[in-house]
Amino acid sequence: MSGKLMRVGTVYVPVTDVERSARWYADQLDAEISYRDEDKAIANLAGQSFFLVKAAEGERSNFIDVHGEERFSLTFEVDGLDALQSVHAEFKAKGIRVGEIENRGHAGRNFVFADPDGNRFDVWSELSPAYKELIRTKSKSNA
Structure with a gap:
């Protein structure tokens, strides 16, 4: 597949x-x-x-996990911890509902933010390897 x-x-x-x-x-x-x-x-x-x-009214893209925690269904990626901290600070300055930057025990750091309807989204400080390779390939072909 x-x-x-x-x-x-x-x-x-x-x-x-x-x-x-x-x-x-x-x-x-x-x-x-x-x-x-x-x-x-x-x-x-x-x-x-x-x-x-x-x-x-009340419909959201979130779900409740087995431990009763409300979860997001989508993670955005940024390129590194500095980028994550910058986006976090920008979102806070704009008044977006954001959580604290978290260490979840895996590579990188994350934070969660929500839209006006309460749809929650995650932001992760690590770009996926496939996306990094795509960017690297594109930048080589544009050089």
Whole structure:
């Protein structure tokens, strides 16, 4: 099966107010809004399309794990601890709800942030090896 599923193209995020959420993703996360109607908006961010879909009140993309903890379903990657600390400070300065930078016992550090509807997202200080290789290959071909 390896190689058949090439990439994640779209992530669906439940929101209560499409207009408010589209503005928030654009203003706070620098997403490009490429489409909007009363039921959905497309926010392009981190090489992905996030469909902000009008959902019932209280719907969120989070889930509860076996220990009763509310979890995020998506992790963004940044390039190193300095980048993580910079993004964390920027998000705090913008008033985004952010958790503390954590050591979870694996490589790198993480923090969690939430959008206005309470959808939680993780940020990790380590770029995946495949993405690093892609960047390295692209930079060599552009040189």
